[in-house]
Amino acid sequence: MRGNKSPSLRASTTLLATVLAFLMPTVVRSHGEILTVGDQNLHIETLGESGPTIVFEAGLGNDASTWRLVAAPVAEFARVVLYDRAGLGQSMPLSTNSAITADHVATNLHKLLVAAEIGPPYLLVGHSLGGLYVQMFARKYPNEVSGIVLLDSSSTEAPSELKTRARLEPGSAAYLEQEGVAESNEQVRNAGAVSRCPSHGHCGDRSRTVLQGLGAHVDALAAAAGCPFASGAFHRRAGERPRHSD
Numbered sequence: 001m002r003g004n005k006s007p008s009l010r011a012s013t014t015l016l017a018t019v020l021a022f023l024m025p026t027v028v029r030s031h032g033e034i035l036t037v038g039d040q041n042l043h044i045e046t047l048g049e050s051g052p053t054i055v056f057e058a059g060l061g062n063d064a065s066t067w068r069l070v071a072a073p074v075a076e077f078a079r080v081v082l083y084d085r086a087g088l089g090q091s092m093p094l095s096t097n098s099a100i101t102a103d104h105v106a107t108n109l110h111k112l113l114v115a116a117e118i119g120p121p122y123l124l125v126g127h128s129l130g131g132l133y134v135q136m137f138a139r140k141y142p143n144e145v146s147g148i149v150l151l152d153s154s155s156t157e158a159p160s161e162l163k164t165r166a167r168l169e170p171g172s173a174a175y176l177e178q179e180g181v182a183e184s185n186e187q188v189r190n191a192g193a194v195s196r197c198p199s200h201g202h203c204g205d206r207s208r209t210v211l212q213g214l215g216a217h218v219d220a221l222a223a224a225a226g227c228p229f230a231s232g233a234f235h236r237r238a239g240e241r242p243r244h245s246d
Helices: 007-020 064-074 102-115 129-140 173-179 181-190 206-225
Strands: 030-037 040-047 053-057 079-083 122-127 145-151
Touching: 030 102, 040 064, 040 102, 053 064, 053 102, 053 129, 064 079, 079 102, 102 129, 102 181, 122 129, 129 145, 129 181, 173 181
Parallel strands: 053 079, 053 122, 122 145
Antiparallel strands: 030 040, 040 079
16 A cells, blocks of 8 residues: 655655756656566666766655656756655565565665666655665765755654554555664664765765755745745754754
C-alpha cells in the first residue's frame, strides 16, 4: 500500500515548483529502466543531460511520483535521478519481509547508481524518512556526496513511529520502513557526523552554486508568502530552527 503524501510535502513541492517556474520551460528527455540489485528489482529514471547530479529520496511509503512537480524544472539545469525503493512504484515485487533500515536503503541506492552507471558526486534531496536515508548515504559514502537538501526531514531524535501502524498494510513497504525507523535512527547516530566538505573537493563547484541559488529563491518566496521556512534550510520550521546540512 502506498503511503499518502503529507500536506507538508505537498506544500514543499508546490513552493519548489513555483520557484523553478522562473526558469524557461523546455522539453526534458527522460530514461527509465528496472535493474536488479541483489534479489530486488529497482526502478530508476533519469531526466536531464548536464549539470550536477541530483538524487531524490521520497518519504515513508512514497515512490518517485512524489517528485513529479519538481523533477522536470530541475532537469533543465541538472541531471535528475528518481527511483522507487523496494516494494514501491515499479520496484516490485518486494523481496523481503524484514524491517527496512537506513543502512539497507543507502546500500541499495549506491549499488543501483553504480549499476545504472551514474557516477558521483551526488546532491541528495530527501523528504521525511527519505531525509534520514540520504543522511545515512552521506555518512557511508562521504567522498561521493557534494551536498544534502532536507525537506521536513526525519532526524535521529524523531519518534520511532512516523505513521500509525494501524494505517499501514502489514508486510507492505511502508509498514516495513516504519518497522525499521528505530534501528535506522541508531544506525545514523552511530555513523558519526556528515563531512561538511567531502575530500573530493566539490564544495565550491557548480553544485553548491545551484543549492545557494535555489535557497535564495525559496527564502524570498517563503518570506513573501509568510511560510514558516527556516532561512537557507529548505525545511519547514517545526518549533525550532532545523539543522542545515550542506
